[in-house]
Amino acid sequence: MNPVKVGLLGLGTVGGGTANVLRRNAGEISRRAGRGIEISHAAARNLDSTKADMTGMKLTEDAFEVVNDPEVAIVIELIGGYEPARTLVLQAIANGKHVVTANKALIARHGNEIFTAAREHGVMVAFEAAVGGGIPIIKALREGLAANRIEWLAGIINGTGNFILTEMRDKGRDFADVLAEAQALGYAEADPTFDVEGIDAAHKLTILASIAFGIPLQFDKVYTEGITRITREDVAYAGELGYRIKHLGVARATDEGIELRVHPTLIPERRLIANVDGVMNAVLVKGDAVGPTLYYGAGAGAEPTASAVIADIVDVVRTLSSEPATRVPHLAFQPDALSDKPVLPVEAIETAYYLRLQAADKPGVLAEVTRIFADAGISIEAILQKEPPADSPDATVIILTQRVRERQMNAAIARIEALDTISGAVTRIRLEHLASN
Numbered sequence: 001m002n003p004v005k006v007g008l009l010g011l012g013t014v015g016g017g018t019a020n021v022l023r024r025n026a027g028e029i030s031r032r033a034g035r036g037i038e039i040s041h042a043a044a045r046n047l048d049s050t051k052a053d054m055t056g057m058k059l060t061e062d063a064f065e066v067v068n069d070p071e072v073a074i075v076i077e078l079i080g081g082y083e084p085a086r087t088l089v090l091q092a093i094a095n096g097k098h099v100v101t102a103n104k105a106l107i108a109r110h111g112n113e114i115f116t117a118a119r120e121h122g123v124m125v126a127f128e129a130a131v132g133g134g135i136p137i138i139k140a141l142r143e144g145l146a147a148n149r150i151e152w153l154a155g156i157i158n159g160t161g162n163f164i165l166t167e168m169r170d171k172g173r174d175f176a177d178v179l180a181e182a183q184a185l186g187y188a189e190a191d192p193t194f195d196v197e198g199i200d201a202a203h204k205l206t207i208l209a210s211i212a213f214g215i216p217l218q219f220d221k222v223y224t225e226g227i228t229r230i231t232r233e234d235v236a237y238a239g240e241l242g243y244r245i246k247h248l249g250v251a252r253a254t255d256e257g258i259e260l261r262v263h264p265t266l267i268p269e270r271r272l273i274a275n276v277d278g279v280m281n282a283v284l285v286k287g288d289a290v291g292p293t294l295y296y297g298a299g300a301g302a303e304p305t306a307s308a309v310i311a312d313i314v315d316v317v318r319t320l321s322s323e324p325a326t327r328v329p330h331l332a333f334q335p336d337a338l339s340d341k342p343v344l345p346v347e348a349i350e351t352a353y354y355l356r357l358q359a360a361d362k363p364g365v366l367a368e369v370t371r372i373f374a375d376a377g378i379s380i381e382a383i384l385q386k387e388p389p390a391d392s393p394d395a396t397v398i399i400l401t402q403r404v405r406e407r408q409m410n411a412a413i414a415r416i417e418a419l420d421t422i423s424g425a426v427t428r429i430r431l432e433h434l435a436s437n
């Protein structure tokens with residue numbers, strides 16, 4: 001049989017990695033797919049500066065030429081961003097082509113529209129590389145866990161952010177320095193604020209939550225907090241108490257709705273996921289039947305991401321002749337069976353907390369603070385008090401609480417901040433035990 005002709009949009013980190021791995025492992029890949037796979041047409045800006053091996057490809061700087069090429073059966077979108085990626089993908093679908101993309105921003109924001117168009121035209125849109133890089137997390141969640149009611153999932157799903165937090169903790173390096181290195185390694189988004197402000201993780205969480213709970217993609221409802229305000233002090237205090245600070249995406253189904261949140265989080269250091277370092281990602285998924293499962297691997301980088309892109313190409317090639325209605329649905333659940341369970345506002349989430357406050361070094365101050373918690377029905381798990389340094393009248397007090405509604409915690413913090421004996425704002429970092437129940 002003739003090889004399947006593939007059109008590649010973007011020859012950067014992931015596009016270059018995809019071209020290289022497809023060429024290097026052509027034999028193994030075609031033995032799996034049942035056919036050869038050939039990148040026949042590729043588009044990129046500034047072709048002269050592209051480092052990928054482009055031998056045998058027709059090249060253009062106009063991505064629409066690839067999308068409109070009648071020979072191309074599958075379009076691989078590796079440009080990134082919302083536009084022109086959205087228009088290109090919709091045009092490819094309208095032309096009857098299948099699409100593989102690594103673009104989580106595109107799927108999180110425009111996936112509902114894209115999947116509807118794909119169904120109308122009987123084509124597949126595959127996006128394994130969009131979440132967790134090379135980890136086959138979409139496949140695992142969508143197919144491997146199909147028997148389960150998913151209770152919650154929690155993931156380290158941004159490689160750049162995890163690389164920064166790890167280097168800051170282990171080597172005491174500066175934030176800006178480590179970010180520059182992550183950019184040089186090709187991990188970071190075109191706009192790196194997407195990585196450090198949690199937007200990239202929120203895109204990925206949106207996708208995971210839809211597949212886990214069978215809800216429409218709702219990126220604008222994700223509560224999102226980045227890592228830019230994490231201090232070395234908090235990392236050290238968390239360590240003294242037996243915790244690591246990780247940037248987590250958390251999705252949890254409760255009786256009232258779905259929690260969708262991205263924020264720095266203390267995790268007990270004995271948990272496997274607390275020890276996922278550098279550019280590695282991990283997603284912990286709790287199903288009611290299977291219990292907790294953990295998926296781990298490189299979350300970014302040229303070849304790990306290419307691994308997922310090519311797995312999607314192989315999947316598409318294998319099902320080219322299948323009936324569209326018998327394929328695995330894009331978001332795991334049949335499109336007419338999605339749930340309208342609401343995404344909860346952040347005030348309604350429930351979590352434990354790490355709090356750091358600056359308290360006057362006088363008798364009775366801690367009693368005032370603990371009284372406020374008692375009044376609010378908030379249980380304290382641990383207290384750590386640090387003597388004031390020579391140049392400060394204030395002692396640092398760290399408090400770990402048990403789980404409580406965010407709304408109740410906001411009210412308690414407001415009362416604490418109003419005390420004369422407390423200076424400045426209370427620092428709050430959420431804490432998850434991620435125990436198996």
Ligand SMILES: NC(=O)c1ccc[n+]([C@@H]2O[C@H](COP(=O)([O-])OP(=O)(O)OC[C@H]3O[C@@H](n4cnc5c(N)ncnc54)[C@H](O)[C@@H]3O)[C@@H](O)[C@H]2O)c1
Pocket residue numbers: 009010011012013014015043044045046061062063077078079080081084102103104105129130133186187188189190299300301302305
């Ligand atoms: N880098 C990673 O580790 C990684 C991992 C997972 C997913 N992703 C996603 O993969 C996608 C690509 O990321 P990347 O890191 O390879 O980006 P990159 O910046 O390295 O490459 C982008 C490529 O797209 C080309 N391009 C940009 N605009 C274009 C246009 N209008 N027409 C034609 N070509 C155009 C550029 O010339 C370049 O070749 C993004 O959606 C990103 O979020 C990246």
Ligand SMILES: N[C@@H](CCO)C(=O)O
Pocket residue numbers: 130132133157158159160161187188189195200299300301
């Ligand atoms: N910028 C992303 C790329 C992988 O999606 C990250 O650092 O995780």
Ligand code: NA
Pocket residue numbers: 128129130131132133134135136137138308
């Ligand atoms: Na993946």
